């Protein structure tokens with residue numbers, strides 16, 4: 001990795017808030033040493049619409065030119081059709097995925113230090129001809145050719161691990177066993193293999209990426225009251241408890257399965273470094289309650305650094321200049337730290 005490779009920001013769904021939160025950070029000087037990936041014309045139009053004083057300039061993908069105060073450098077990917085803010089168009093699905101592919105290729109070829117993703121709209125990508133798409137996390141797993149990844153969201157306070165164990169209500173790390181799938185399919189997807197693989201990756205990266213020497217992970221049950229000894233569901237007895245016993249035998253500090261309704265209370269969180277939730281809304285509803293807009297998403301288990309925002313495309317806010325860019329800033333700061341840790345040094349971190 002060259003010592004002046006930029007950090008890449010994919011600008012996400014073009015009709016959503018991704019382009020403008022990227023521009024807002026650039027205008028604030030928070031995108032220095034970074035490059036946006038998206039349609040240059042779209043970014044110029046959106047900057048003009050928002051009245052941002054910013055030069056939006058194109059550079060060749062792979063070049064070392066990076067943004068500076070008042071200047072946003074863009075690696076161009078062409079929109080397939082023009083965009084109206086707030087109005088989805090499935091014709092642009094391929095454009096969104098192309099921005100991701102450019103970022104992955106650049107990270108893997110050593111032309112970039114890390115990638116940070118602005119939000120995309122899963123549904124419009126599926127409708128645009130990519131029926132198996134379910135989210136960045138799963139797409140990146142496949143694009144990078146790895147078997148398993150972990151979605152971890154953490155609030156700003158918990159991202160930079162001077163303190164590891166839980167400190168207070170806005171301090172939370174939540175990882176997921178299952179990610180983007182219908183609730184009806186969740187119970188079948190919570191398997192012994194899935195829990196053990198995800199837990200190992202989580203424990204490894206809490207050590208390697210967050211500097212937590214002996215991570216303690218609290219694991220949610222799947223069913224109400226963690227199954228009530230099998231009376232309210234058998235997944236705890238049949239799957240989760242055996243998986244946690246195997247993990248403990250390997251030396252992992254995993255607690256549970258604990259009833260998810262009370263796990264997220266101070267008494268239970270006090271000695272914990274991360275919570276492992278069984279499904280998306282079990283964990284992320286709490287995380288977003290604790291710190292929506294002040295948290296970031298990281299994909300563990302990839303051969304590259306990828307972080308993201310904690311929110312979606314917020315279509316009703318697009319083009320109005322009122323979206324909060326803070327989570328993108330948190331994701332950028334995290335990506336910079338993790339890239340530096342991996343030796344993907346950036347210019348003047």
Ligand SMILES: NC(=O)c1ccc[n+]([C@@H]2O[C@H](COP(=O)([O-])OP(=O)(O)OC[C@H]3O[C@@H](n4cnc5c(N)ncnc54)[C@H](O)[C@@H]3O)[C@@H](O)[C@H]2O)c1
Pocket residue numbers: 017117118119120121122123136308309310311312313314315316317322323324325
């Ligand atoms: N990282 C990602 O790519 C990502 C993350 C979450 C959701 N999504 C996708 O986004 C789409 C919309 O999802 P949703 O409606 O469930 O969630 P959303 O986060 O887009 O919106 C939820 C609520 O939060 C508000 N909001 C979101 N971001 C905001 C910001 N930066 N500033 C101020 N208010 C903000 C919205 O206006 C809305 O009221 C879906 O397609 C979903 O899959 C993508």
Ligand SMILES: N[C@H](C(=O)O)[C@H](O)COP(=O)(O)O
Pocket residue numbers: 134135136137138280284297308309310311312
């Ligand atoms: N699960 C994420 C959230 O709710 O914030 C979001 O859907 C984004 O996931 P990907 O990073 O996999 O697109």
